Amino acid sequence: MTNLFPVRRRQFLLGSAGLAGATMTGLPALAQDSGQLPAYVAWKNADDMIVHTEETLETVRAAQGDALVTPSTDLYIRNNLPAPSDEIVADPDAWELSIEGVAQPSTVTLADLKLLGSETVVAVLQCSGNGRAFFDHEASGSPWATGAAGNVIWTGVPVRDVVEAMGGIADGMAFLTGTGGEEIPEGLPPETIQVERSVPLDAMEHAILAWHMNGEPVPLAHGGPLRLIVPGYYGVNNVKYLKRLAFTAEESPAKIQQTGYRVRPVGVAGDPSQPSMWEMSVKSWITGPLEGASAGRVRIAGLAMGGTSAATGVEVSTDGGETWQAAEFLGPDLGAFAWRPFVLIADLEAGIHTLASRATNANGDTQPEDFEPNERGYAHNGWRGHAVEVTVG
Amino acid sequence: MTNLFPVRRRQFLLGSAGLAGATMTGLPALAQDSGQLPAYVAWKNADDMIVHTEETLETVRAAQGDALVTPSTDLYIRNNLPAPSDEIVADPDAWELSIEGVAQPSTVTLADLKLLGSETVVAVLQCSGNGRAFFDHEASGSPWATGAAGNVIWTGVPVRDVVEAMGGIADGMAFLTGTGGEEIPEGLPPETIQVERSVPLDAMEHAILAWHMNGEPVPLAHGGPLRLIVPGYYGVNNVKYLKRLAFTAEESPAKIQQTGYRVRPVGVAGDPSQPSMWEMSVKSWITGPLEGASAGRVRIAGLAMGGTSAATGVEVSTDGGETWQAAEFLGPDLGAFAWRPFVLIADLEAGIHTLASRATNANGDTQPEDFEPNERGYAHNGWRGHAVEVTVG
Numbered sequence: 001m002t003n004l005f006p007v008r009r010r011q012f013l014l015g016s017a018g019l020a021g022a023t024m025t026g027l028p029a030l031a032q033d034s035g036q037l038p039a040y041v042a043w044k045n046a047d048d049m050i051v052h053t054e055e056t057l058e059t060v061r062a063a064q065g066d067a068l069v070t071p072s073t074d075l076y077i078r079n080n081l082p083a084p085s086d087e088i089v090a091d092p093d094a095w096e097l098s099i100e101g102v103a104q105p106s107t108v109t110l111a112d113l114k115l116l117g118s119e120t121v122v123a124v125l126q127c128s129g130n131g132r133a134f135f136d137h138e139a140s141g142s143p144w145a146t147g148a149a150g151n152v153i154w155t156g157v158p159v160r161d162v163v164e165a166m167g168g169i170a171d172g173m174a175f176l177t178g179t180g181g182e183e184i185p186e187g188l189p190p191e192t193i194q195v196e197r198s199v200p201l202d203a204m205e206h207a208i209l210a211w212h213m214n215g216e217p218v219p220l221a222h223g224g225p226l227r228l229i230v231p232g233y234y235g236v237n238n239v240k241y242l243k244r245l246a247f248t249a250e251e252s253p254a255k256i257q258q259t260g261y262r263v264r265p266v267g268v269a270g271d272p273s274q275p276s277m278w279e280m281s282v283k284s285w286i287t288g289p290l291e292g293a294s295a296g297r298v299r300i301a302g303l304a305m306g307g308t309s310a311a312t313g314v315e316v317s318t319d320g321g322e323t324w325q326a327a328e329f330l331g332p333d334l335g336a337f338a339w340r341p342f343v344l345i346a347d348l349e350a351g352i353h354t355l356a357s358r359a360t361n362a363n364g365d366t367q368p369e370d371f372e373p374n375e376r377g378y379a380h381n382g383w384r385g386h387a388v389e390v391t392v393g
Numbered sequence: 394m395t396n397l398f399p400v401r402r403r404q405f406l407l408g409s410a411g412l413a414g415a416t417m418t419g420l421p422a423l424a425q426d427s428g429q430l431p432a433y434v435a436w437k438n439a440d441d442m443i444v445h446t447e448e449t450l451e452t453v454r455a456a457q458g459d460a461l462v463t464p465s466t467d468l469y470i471r472n473n474l475p476a477p478s479d480e481i482v483a484d485p486d487a488w489e490l491s492i493e494g495v496a497q498p499s500t501v502t503l504a505d506l507k508l509l510g511s512e513t514v515v516a517v518l519q520c521s522g523n524g525r526a527f528f529d530h531e532a533s534g535s536p537w538a539t540g541a542a543g544n545v546i547w548t549g550v551p552v553r554d555v556v557e558a559m560g561g562i563a564d565g566m567a568f569l570t571g572t573g574g575e576e577i578p579e580g581l582p583p584e585t586i587q588v589e590r591s592v593p594l595d596a597m598e599h600a601i602l603a604w605h606m607n608g609e610p611v612p613l614a615h616g617g618p619l620r621l622i623v624p625g626y627y628g629v630n631n632v633k634y635l636k637r638l639a640f641t642a643e644e645s646p647a648k649i650q651q652t653g654y655r656v657r658p659v660g661v662a663g664d665p666s667q668p669s670m671w672e673m674s675v676k677s678w679i680t681g682p683l684e685g686a687s688a689g690r691v692r693i694a695g696l697a698m699g700g701t702s703a704a705t706g707v708e709v710s711t712d713g714g715e716t717w718q719a720a721e722f723l724g725p726d727l728g729a730f731a732w733r734p735f736v737l738i739a740d741l742e743a744g745i746h747t748l749a750s751r752a753t754n755a756n757g758d759t760q761p762e763d764f765e766p767n768e769r770g771y772a773h774n775g776w777r778g779h780a781v782e783v784t785v786g
Contacts, residue, residue: 045609067608068513068546069462074608115690118736120461120724153461155723215460216438216467297508330548331513332727343511 040083041221045073052142055079059147064287066301066341068331069122070150072214075222078127078148080195080256081182083220084241088181092217092225097209101177101247103167110211110226117161119208122334123231124305125152125238128261128277131371131380137266139377146285146386151303151339154229156210162245163204173247176204178228181241196254197237197261199230199278201247206231206337209242231337232308234277234379236261251276263374270375280307282367283381284314284342284359292391295350300327303339306361310336313360316344320354321369321384327357336362348392356387433476434614438466445535448472452540457680459694459734461724462515463543465607468615471520471541473588473649474575476613477634481574485610485618490602494570494640496560503604503619510554512601515727516624517698518545518631521654521670524764524773530659532770539678539779544696544732547622549603555638556597566640569597571621574634589647590630590654592623592671594640599624599730602635624730625701627670627772629654644669656767663768673700675760676774677707677735677752685784688743693720696732699754703729706753709737713747713780714762720750729755741785749780 037046038054048063057077059070067074088095093111127148129141142148159176163169180195199207210218210229218224223240230237236256251257251272259270261277284304304314310333315324327344342357360366371382380386430439431447441456450470452463460467481488486504520541522534535541552569556562573588592600603611603622611617616633623630629649644650644665652663654670677697697707703726708717720737735750753759764775773779 063609065605065608066511066513066548067605068515068548069608071608072464073466114692115738118459118692118694118721118723120459120734122461122725153724155459155461212458212460215458215462215464216456299507299511301511328511330511331546332515332725334725334727341513345508 041077043073043219045071048074050147055082056142058142058144059150061146061285062288062290064147064303066287066303066330066343068151068334068341069153069214072216072219072222075125075150075152076127076148077221078142078235079221079240080236081180081193084181084183086220088241089217089220089224092211095225097226097242098244099162099166099246100244101170101173102163103170106166113157113162113209113226114211116165117157118155119158120153120155121206121208121229121231121337122151122153123229123337124280124339125150125235126280126305128234128236128378129376131385132377134380134382134385135373135377137373137377139375141377146287148235149305151334153214154208154210155212155215156208156226156229159204159207159209159245162209169201169247172249174201175199175248175251176201176207177246177248177252178237178239178242179244179246180239181243191254194254195239195256196252197239197257198248198251199233199237203230203233203237203278209245232280234261234280236277261378263376263378266373266375268375277378280305281379281381282307282311282359282361282365284311284357284367284383285386286316286355286357286388289355289390290388292393293348295348295392298346298348298392300344300346300355302327302342302357304329304342304357304359305339306336306359306363307365308337309362311340311359312362314340314342315358316342316346317356317358318346318348318353320387321356324358350393353390353392354387355390356383358383434470436466436612438464441467443540448475449535451535451537452543454539454678455681455683457540457696459680459696459723459736461544461727461734462546462607465609465612465615468518468543468545469520469541470614471535471628472614472633473629474573474586477574477576479613481634482610482613482617485604488618490619490635491637492555492559492639493637494563494566495556496563499559506550506555506602506619507604509558510550511548512551513546513548514599514601514622514624514730515544515546516622516730517673517732518543518628519673519698521627521629521771522769524778525770527773527775527778528766528770530766530770532768534769539680541628542698544727546607547601547603548605548608549601549619549622552597552600552602552638555602562594562640565642567594568592568641568644569594569600570639570641570645571630571632571635572637572639573632574636584647587647588632588649589645590632590650591641591644592626592630596623596626596671602638625673627654627673629670654771656769656771659766659768661768670771673698674772674774675700675704675752675754675758677704677750677760677776678779679709679748679750679781682748682783683781685786686741688741688785691739691741691785693737693739693748695720695735695750697722697735697750697752698732699729699752699756700758701730702755704733704752705755707733707735708751709735709739710749710751711739711741711746714749714777717751743786746783746785747780748783749776751776
């Protein structure tokens with residue numbers, strides 16, 4: 001051994017413990033929930049998943065690591081309704097999509113769509129409530145920490161190519177509206193439960209209709225055979241089992257659009273005048289160490305995303321935000337909508353250290369220290385809430 | 394329906410058949426071998442793998458598709474010796490590596506290495522014999538078609554950072570030599586069977602010691618907990634279970650270096666004067682369609698790699714090489730050592746079409762039409778051998 005590594009043995013003992021079963025400080029119970037996967041996602045890596053409910057599974061924070069791309073086996077699950085029958089992914093090319101609000105409305109198959117154009121985009125998929133666990137108030141919904149987010153490779157046809165093939169958008173349309181193929185239980189008015197979301201027409205520039213996720217057909221659990229991907233926009237806008245793509249003058253009348261996914265003060269009901277959960281904001285979080293480390297050189301790693309513009313830098317603090325050092329991005333830049341893993345080797349003395357990270361994007365936005373509470377616990381990107389307390393010894 | 398898609402129904406029927414079970418024309422038997430995975434790689438996607446032997450598994454050509462990154466569950470397997478016990482991946486950070494031929498030789502743990510530096514590189518991993526099936530002569534070894542190759546995200550410490558920490562390379566060293574951690578059966582002289590490979594010192598510029606593959610700890614089957622990655626070099630040089638990294642004056646005395654993996658004329662025995670399987674060359678292949686398509690617009694997809702310099706372009710022929718059209722790369726550029734998926738939408742009349750692709754790299758090298766046979770069937774990159782005959786109707 002050289003003298004570079006005076007505390008080798010304790011280092012790796014603590015390090016491996018952290019990797020094997022750690023979640024963030026403050027939510028120890030979650031770690032115990034991993035390992036029991038619902039049957040429809042039995043193909044996931046059980047060690048890396050926290051099962052909140054049958055329809056909500058989070059990636060273990062430590063397992064997010066410094067991954068350039070999130071393996072499909074580790075990607076979080078959040079479904080608003082149970083998935084349709086898996087018969088719909090048996091012959092993906094036969095899936096039919098209705099296209100409306102264009103000069104030549106049409107119903108086309110996925111095989112048809114593949115002939116109109118292809119694009120591969122790497123984009124963060126993130127639930128609106130990712131970070132909910134870091135609010136002080138009790139917001140309803142899954143207590144996501146950092147793991148309702150992943151960096152995913154999507155391949156599909158650009159929506160603009162579809163529009164061009166259909167003769168352009170009809171006059172007066174202001175929104176791109178996607179309708180999911182979930183089954184609506186009998187007797188319920190569809191708008192109360194239908195997963196149908198509208199995003200501003202501007203979002204069309206980067207949107208694709210994706211048939212592949214991480215190089216394979218989109219699995220049913222993630223919206224296959226066809227999913228609307230709106231890079232830079234929260235997960236709910238990335239409609240699964242897409243059966244209808246419509247250009248519309250108004251936002252969808254569905255409850256999930258009108259009153260759901262609206263940012264409002266705590267205690268206030270949702271209404272259409274409030275901001276919709278559309279564009280994501282700049283954000284970062286540390287993925288290791290999360291609990292303990294040996295004094296001396298410590299490898300601090302994490303992930304930084306820019307939201308709707310590229311992450312351009314990230315700083316790390318080891319003293320709870322008193323001082324900051326620039327961390328280095330790891331690996332190639334996968335585009336403006338992708339996250340960037342980062343690493344900083346720091347020298348840490350024995351004691352309790354509060355590790356935090358703070359990202360900046362190409363718009364010049366920087367993560368705030370705190371984040372105002374909101375009724376549903378959406379969109380938290382405050383760096384203090386995402387900080388971790390680590391015992392160095 | 395618009396009139397853009399006059400042959401819709403036949404199109405998707407043929408298309409889905411091609412996706413589900415197709416392999417290349419001429420090797421129909423291989424498709425029947427998929428689905429029975431050895432226990433140690435039971436976590437692979439059986440539908441996408443062709444099992445040649447217990448230690449050699451190939452990715453189905455159609456499944457390679459236009460994937461920007463090869464999912465770990467689809468990555469080929471080629472092991473020269475059985476893997477060590479899986480106990481070595483239970484606590485990856487405890488793995489020990491001996492570093493020799495430097496100013497300060499040392500044995501360090503993986504936990505130590507993580508503190509010396511980090512880099513993420515995307516690099517094609519390809520077996521020397523990938524394309525062996527396209528030679529006319531009967532070369533010994535697995536009859537790989539295109540599937541002994543994958544595009545993989547590797548994270549680890551740059552070898553140059555390790556060297557710097559150890560005081561630099563000792564005088565007179567010309568090779569970087571990696572030794573694998575496979576168990577040597579008792580009674581055998583180690584050099585007859587040891588997996589130990591040397592590459593020229595120049596390769597150090599881009600080499601890393603990788604602990605993560607596609608964002609997760611390197612699985613045992615792929616050389617975890619620590620694998621030497623030499624971007625641009627054939628798979629055999631990417632030593633698994635790396636237990637020793639040495640800078641040496643001479644190439645390894647191991648048989649796998651001295652006489653194995655040498656390019657020589659058919660019928661000639663291997664010897665150290667022949668070229669070693671080091672640097673990969675420019676190459677591409679079509680992944681679909683492989684058997685049939687409907688007349689009209691057809692989506693032709695494939696993969697192009699540059700070898701040791703970036704792939705800069707790829708052309709596609711639908712008439713067996715009489716004429717060529719430029720195809721478009723799909724998705725972000727992941728660096729010089731990564732492959733680039735490509736797509737071309739072509740208009741094809743009914744009949745038999747020979748589809749071929751021809752890539753060029755930043756060095757100005759272009760795939761040759763034919764490739765001279767060699768005893769072991771290594772390094773085939775001739776475009777004619779990789780072409781596929783497709784029945785369009």
